[in-house]
Amino acid sequence: MTSGPARVTPEENPLRHPDDKRLPRIAGPCSLVMFGVTGDLARKKLMPAIYDLANRGLLPPGFSLVGFARREWEDQDFAKIVHDSVRAHARTEFREEVWRSLAEGFRFVPGSFDDPEAFELLARTVRELDEQRGSGGNHAFYLSIPPAWFGPVCDQLQASGLSDPHPGTWRRVVVEKPFGHDLESAQELNTIVEKVFPADSVFRIDHYLGKETVQNLLALRFANQLFEPVWNSHYVDHVQITMAEDIGIGGRAGYYDEVGAARDVIQNHLLQLLALTAMEPPIAFTPRAVQAEKVKVLASVRLPEDLSTGTARGRYVAGWQGDEKVPGYLEEDGVDPGSRTETYAAVKLSVHTRRWAGVPFYLRAGKRLGKRVTEIAVMLKRAPHLPFTDTATEELGQNAIVIRIQPDEGVTLRFGSKVPGTQMEVRDVTMDFGYGASFTESSPEAYERLILDVLLGEPPLFPRHEEVELSWRILDPIIESWSRSRSVPEDYPAGTWGPPSADELLARDGRAWRLP
Structure with a gap:
């Protein structure tokens, strides 16, 4: 023994x-x-x-x-x-x-x-x-x-x-993952797997859903009276969901050149984060209750009417990543010189529910960007009336609730505060919660949590086939639009924050990307 x-x-x-x-x-x-x-x-x-x-x-x-x-x-x-x-x-x-x-x-x-x-x-x-x-x-x-x-x-x-x-x-x-490369292939895979194993015995791994801060998003929203009352279109101006990487494709050219940023990240990770951000309170923290609310959100997502202006895609070219000179995507080993694959993708989506009517969700993901960061930024509307002079608030931005998923896991609140002195001057300040500083115990790695959940048979955050198929229904028209245009992705130098068209995507709405 x-x-x-x-x-x-x-x-x-x-x-x-x-x-x-x-x-x-x-x-x-x-x-x-x-x-x-x-x-x-x-x-x-x-x-x-x-x-x-x-x-x-x-x-x-x-x-x-x-x-x-x-x-x-x-x-x-x-x-x-x-x-x-x-x-x-x-x-x-x-x-x-x-x-x-x-x-x-x-x-x-x-x-x-x-x-x-x-x-x-x-x-x-x-x-x-x-x-x-x-x-x-x-x-x-x-x-x-x-x-x-x-x-x-x-x-x-x-x-x-x-x-x-x-x-x-x-x-x-x-x-x-990947759970297929489009809706049709995802449906075929789901049929193949579920003809052998019952749906409740199939665990689709999205390692982002095992991260501590992703799960903390539900605690932040539903365990605190502080946030949920303002988590709606009355107070939220827009939401930005970012997954930025400072690395290139490494040795994954054979895989990545067939997939691209939108299929690799937006279809699964970012749409799952959108669903958790926008979902209604589940009746209980059980697999079926949480999944039911996520499905409702994904089913209510709508694309922009004009995909040419409501999306952006780019591809990194040679540049500087910190103090290192790095090659462009087409210069990476194994990449087809005639490739049209994007390494950056951004899209504007809307969620047609009572809670989120009129609130745009901007999703972006890319490689060789300014820094490695994944975050959800809930940008609040400006105060309807400021009893101060314009000069007193000229450095005041929007209030924001930022959930930092990696690498510095935690939550940041941005709000205005008076600058010390005799004059009334209001400036943005931040209040930070960091997992590392607030808890003595170490956070489990995502795969630890997910493997244990598989062995325990507890799948609250594992996406079911309905979620996978709905995600492809959102992304497929975008990929098809890019394919029909026959255009190549717009260049952006490595170490920057993406192509100019990504900035224009928000500028048309009078907004700008948050700089993490």
């Missing part, structure tokens, strides 16, 4: 039991089968997250991890890969006793995704884990693989009986 992972105290544990905060939310007997264990996501995020969960005492003593890949590895070879990944990328301290206990449950199955014999071996391995490790017949299958392989893998899981739980047990599948 092996000893379980070392337990942390409740004060150290950021993933506590929802009903009794003195207790951690520990997964029951189970295993995780991971397809795509040789990829960057598995090595840099998934394997370290599993170790961190074990180190926090949130996995059962008999937890097992099964790797599946086209490699001639033995179990110990797979354990070495996990070990190296954990030592390089885990966020918690490496403890030998935790590692030994976790590694006893490692297994590796060699084979290709369309090999029936390999899946029969996987089925035997899973049954052995039930007997040897006490997995209880509960198994999750993580598809960290290209979407083209979702169908073959699901078919093999069904043919080998791996997708069929016995009474009192569960089988779940985890699907990484």
Whole structure:
């Protein structure tokens, strides 16, 4: 009998039991089968997250991890890969006793995704884990693989009986984005996956929804009387949702050149943030209640009448990122010199509900921008009457509530305050809340929270197929409009904040992008 992972105290544990905060939310007997264990996501995020969960005492003593890949590895070879990944990328301290206990449950199955014999071996391995490790017949299958392989893998899981739980047990599948490249392909993928696994057993991973500050958005809105009364068109002038990266495409040219900024980020991350920002209060913080409100928002989103002026797209050219000279997108290794792919996308959307009538939502995402930042800025209307002279308020901007999602997680309030002195002079000031300064416990990494939610069967923030399809219904007309125009994305130098057309998008409405 092996000893379980070392337990942390409740004060150290950021993933506590929802009903009794003195207790951690520990997964029951189970295993995780991971397809795509040789990829960057598995090595840099998934394997370290599993170790961190074990180190926090949130996995059962008999937890097992099964790797599946086209490699001639033995179990110990797979354990070495996990070990190296954990030592390089885990966020918690490496403890030998935790590692030994976790590694006893490692297994590796060699084979290709369309090999029936390999899946029969996987089925035997899973049954052995039930007997040897006490997995209880509960198994999750993580598809960290290209979407083209979702169908073959699901078919093999069904043919080998791996997708069929016995009474009192569960089988779940985890699907990484992208969820298709347009509405039609997304519907095909949803059909493929849900013909094998029930809808409630399909977990579509959007790692942004596991971030602490994204979940705190719901707490900010619905646990405080301070914000919700002004969270509507009576007080909000507009909303800006930004995901800016200061890096280029790295070694992802093969993937990125087929996708672009709009498909890569706006369709999933930013539209999910819009839904959480604009949704009505759910009747409870349960999966179905939260998802129902998000679906209502996405169904009410409307595009601008003129997509040529209501959207913007750009592509970075050579420039300076800090003190480093960096190449342009077309100069990156593996990029087609004739590519029309955008590295920057912006769009103006509206939400046709009573709460948000007349309030524009501006979404933007891009690479090689001025700094790395993801934030939601709720810009409030100006006071209807200022009993001061113009000179007293000439430096006064708009009040704003800014939810900082990364990298400096927290919330900023911007408001006007009198400058010390004998004269009346009002100037903008900020009040900051930072997670790092306000809480002694560390925030779990997004994949820690999401993997634990999969093992617990708690999917409050995982997008369901309705959300995915509605998001594509919003984005598809934009992509089609860009394709019909046959224009190339507008250039912007690396290290700047995007193309001039993005500034014009807001300037037409008498607004400007907030400088993070």
